[in-house]
Amino acid sequence: MAANLGEIPADFESINEKGETVRFSDLKGKGPFVIFFYPKDFTGGCTKEACSFRDSHEVFLKAGAAVYGVSSDSVKSHVDFIEKYHLPFSLLADDGGKLRKLWKVPKGGLLPGRVTYVFDREGRIHMIFEGVMKDKEHMEKALEMVQKLAAEPQPAEVAPAPAEW
Numbered sequence: 247m248a249a250n251l252g253e254i255p256a257d258f259e260s261i262n263e264k265g266e267t268v269r270f271s272d273l274k275g276k277g278p279f280v281i282f283f284y285p286k287d288f289t290g291g292c293t294k295e296a297c298s299f300r301d302s303h304e305v306f307l308k309a310g311a312a313v314y315g316v317s318s319d320s321v322k323s324h325v326d327f328i329e330k331y332h333l334p335f336s337l338l339a340d341d342g343g344k345l346r347k348l349w350k351v352p353k354g355g356l357l358p359g360r361v362t363y364v365f366d367r368e369g370r371i372h373m374i375f376e377g378v379m380k381d382k383e384h385m386e387k388a389l390e391m392v393q394k395l396a397a398e399p400q401p402a403e404v405a406p407a408p409a410e411w
Contacts, residue, residue: 277310
């Protein structure tokens with residue numbers, strides 16, 4: 247199933263830099279979140295993109311949003327990338343490009359493509375932004391959408407009726 251605007255994509259499992267299993271279904275319910283696919287750790291454009299998310303991370307947190315990066319690099323490479331550039335968000339290892347294939351993330355020439363998704367708290371896609379050469383613009387577009395989602399009223403949670411009713 248491709249990940250299309252307005253849809254909730256298929257569930258997936260991946261391993262983060264701590265060796266923990268992360269499931270798409272576990273990301274839902276807390277607030278808006280961002281998943282950005284990038285080609286490769288330690289390359290020029292990918293480093294700029296990751297650092298732009300790092301430099302704006304506090305603004306994402308204030309809007310209640312979590313950020314996750316995804317590439318087919320190993321967990322070890324992600325650990326090194328996070329340590330070198332002081333990245334405050336998780337990087338998910340897309341072993342064999344399975345998630346990229348599942349969501350039909352296009353190639354960017356010879357390299358894997360660069361696509362950013364912004365989700366509401368239910369996991370519905372509100373933004374898809376593609377562009378291999380637009381590394382910093384991914385963060386800017388994602389932040390605009392996250393702030394828009396954060397400003398929207400959230401559905402009221404219904405408390406259970408008191409026992410005497």
